[in-house]
Amino acid sequence: MRKIFNNIFYIFLCVFTLITIISLIFVILFITKEALPTFKEVSLMEFLFGRKWMPVEGISDNPGFGIFNFIAATIYVSILAMFIAVSIGLGAAIYLSCIASERLRTVMYPFIDLLAGIPSVVYGFVGLNVLVKIFLKAGVHTGNCVLAAAIVLSVMLLPYLVSSSSDTLLKNKELYLSAGNALGVEKWYTIASVILPASLKNILTAMILAIGRAMGETMAVMMVMGNANLFPHILGKGESIASVIALEMGTAVSGSTHFHALYASGLVLVVILLLINILIGMLRRKLVR
Amino acid sequence: MNLRCFFIKLWAYAGIFLVSSVIIFLFSYVFINGSSVINHDFIFKPPSGIVLGSEGGIFPAIAGSMAFTLTAVTVGAPPAVMIAIYLAFFCKSNKIRSLTHLLIQCSAGIPSIVLGLFSYSLFVRDLNFGRCILSSGIALGIMILPFIEVRAEKAFSELDYDMIRSAYALGCTKTHVIMTIILPACRAELFSGIILGGCYAMGATAPMIFTGAVAYAGNPQSLLKPAMALPMHLYLLVAQGHTSLNMAYGTAFVMMAVILMSNILVTLYARRIRVSLKH
Numbered sequence: 421m422r423k424i425f426n427n428i429f430y431i432f433l434c435v436f437t438l439i440t441i442i443s444l445i446f447v448i449l450f451i452t453k454e455a456l457p458t459f460k461e462v463s464l465m466e467f468l469f470g471r472k473w474m475p476v477e478g479i480s481d482n483p484g485f486g487i488f489n490f491i492a493a494t495i496y497v498s499i500l501a502m503f504i505a506v507s508i509g510l511g512a513a514i515y516l517s518c519i520a521s522e523r524l525r526t527v528m529y530p531f532i533d534l535l536a537g538i539p540s541v542v543y544g545f546v547g548l549n550v551l552v553k554i555f556l557k558a559g560v561h562t563g564n565c566v567l568a569a570a571i572v573l574s575v576m577l578l579p580y581l582v583s584s585s586s587d588t589l590l591k592n593k594e595l596y597l598s599a600g601n602a603l604g605v606e607k608w609y610t611i612a613s614v615i616l617p618a619s620l621k622n623i624l625t626a627m628i629l630a631i632g633r634a635m636g637e638t639m640a641v642m643m644v645m646g647n648a649n650l651f652p653h654i655l656g657k658g659e660s661i662a663s664v665i666a667l668e669m670g671t672a673v674s675g676s677t678h679f680h681a682l683y684a685s686g687l688v689l690v691v692i693l694l695l696i697n698i699l700i701g702m703l704r705r706k707l708v709r
Numbered sequence: 710m711n712l713r714c715f716f717i718k719l720w721a722y723a724g725i726f727l728v729s730s731v732i733i734f735l736f737s738y739v740f741i742n743g744s745s746v747i748n749h750d751f752i753f754k755p756p757s758g759i760v761l762g763s764e765g766g767i768f769p770a771i772a773g774s775m776a777f778t779l780t781a782v783t784v785g786a787p788p789a790v791m792i793a794i795y796l797a798f799f800c801k802s803n804k805i806r807s808l809t810h811l812l813i814q815c816s817a818g819i820p821s822i823v824l825g826l827f828s829y830s831l832f833v834r835d836l837n838f839g840r841c842i843l844s845s846g847i848a849l850g851i852m853i854l855p856f857i858e859v860r861a862e863k864a865f866s867e868l869d870y871d872m873i874r875s876a877y878a879l880g881c882t883k884t885h886v887i888m889t890i891i892l893p894a895c896r897a898e899l900f901s902g903i904i905l906g907g908c909y910a911m912g913a914t915a916p917m918i919f920t921g922a923v924a925y926a927g928n929p930q931s932l933l934k935p936a937m938a939l940p941m942h943l944y945l946l947v948a949q950g951h952t953s954l955n956m957a958y959g960t961a962f963v964m965m966a967v968i969l970m971s972n973i974l975v976t977l978y979a980r981r982i983r984v985s986l987k988h
Binding site for chain 1: 713714718721723724731735738739787788792794795811812813815816818819822823824826827829831834851882883905911912913915918919947954961965969972975976
């Protein structure tokens with residue numbers, strides 16, 4: 421009887437897992453299916469590297485579907501955000517792993533994790549009310565700019581960067597610090613010359629992962645970055661791929677090239693993220709060896 | 710002390726100071742600015758005013774957000790936990806395991822806005838559900854699935870294996886062991902994964918912009934009707950500009966309070982379980 425129950429549970433589990441896996445694959449295939457009709461109208465190169473985005477037929481005589489500026493803005497803002505986040509977060513990670521006591525750490529981890537829980541609209545809202553106003557006072561036209569978006573994004577990335585790099589640092593500290601102490605090397609010298617360099621590879625993967633996370637972010641970026649189809653400059657406006665989709669999907673006519681082009685932009689985003697994931701997988705495999 | 714050491718030490722202190730002050734700033738900014746509009750009417754009345762939302766309350770948005778979150782958790786959590794159980798205890802082939810991991814990673818990487826696109830064209834358009842709680846709930850559920858799965862699998866892999874091996878040695882079936890030992894031992898982690906996943910779904914706006922959240926609706930009655938949602942409401946209030954700024958602070962206040970409370974709840978629960986496991 422128990423055996424039968426066990427087998428039933430097993431089969432149930434397998435079927436359920438299989439269904440979930442198939443539906444996850446289905447999501448990606450479905451997006452691809454909706455995206456493909458775009459390329460009947462526009463060539464892939466034109467789509468990826470064109471700068472003219474005039475998607476609505478009728479307003480202009482020759483519509484253009486080039487998302488190069490959007491791709492550039494997405495990558496630009498994500499990398500900028502990642503660098504800001506690393507320059508702050510790595511410091512915090514060093515503090516947590518090398519200075520803080522065990523007790524303090526158990527308090528600080530959930531405290532920093534609070535950042536991960538804050539909804540992205542709230543980030544956008546606070547960014548709009550605080551950062552954008554500061555930039556406006558500083559003389560940036562309308563205050564919306566790529567740098568503001570990158571700062572907002574960097575705060576959103578902090579919890580991931582801090583927790584993953586602090587984990588690595590902690591592991592390496594346990595490996596090397598007592599050996600360093602035994603040799604009579606000063607603690608901070610061991611940290612600076614052994615522990616940090618040893619953790620660098622893992623921190624690098626965390627950084628790439630953070631770029632991936634930043635690229636998919638919609639609301640916060642959309643509210644702060646200004647949304648203009650321009651090539652991104654640090655104090656200029658820009659528009660990310662996710663914002664284009666969020667802003668224009670509601671008005672795109674179902675079945676039109678505009679509609680499909682939005683799916684295609686989504687697909688481009690997914691493909692970039694897939695490439696990032698594969699890159700990280702390869703990096704990890706190399707690190708294990 | 711050499712200069713490099715000094716700089717790294719300085720970096721560490723500066724980093725933790727900045728991170729903590731950003732967190733404290735965010736919460737106190739929203740709480741201080743929002744507290745002036747929080748009262749009984751704001752929580753329990755529907756929005757009103759000539760510019761919608763500039764007066765009245767946000768009750769339908771709170772109720773709607775609950776409906777979205779519950780649907781998302783119902784859709785996302787069970788498969789997440791099951792995949793985690795399957796991978797941790799039943800999967801024998803390494804190939805299948807690493808392929809599934811790759812897939813989970815990839816789906817964690819799908820931007821939420823793309824999930825919204827998917828749900829829009831499949832459920833809203835092709836299957837004719839229309840904009841409704843269910844269409845959004847499914848998109849949100851897919852979004853939180855990898856989030857919960859990763860946490861659950863981590864909890865399973867950190868278990869004390871002696872107890873499990875002893876149970877097998879006593880002749881227990883795998884199912885029995887999972888039901889009576891593993892799931893109870895991991896209840897804190899599973900609970901926290903599901904609650905934080907729920908918070909994540911509650912705060913996400915992108916997947917529901919065109920799948921189920923609307924500017925005004927009554928209290929949610931059925932899964933096949935659209936509803937209001939807190940993050941969407943906040944976004945629309947911000948888009949309206951200065952007239953509704955106070956109400957926007959209030960809405961943000963409510964969301965931040967929910968996030969703060971769930972995080973505290975999860976941390977305290979995990980600590981209690983850890984203490985009770987020690988004794």
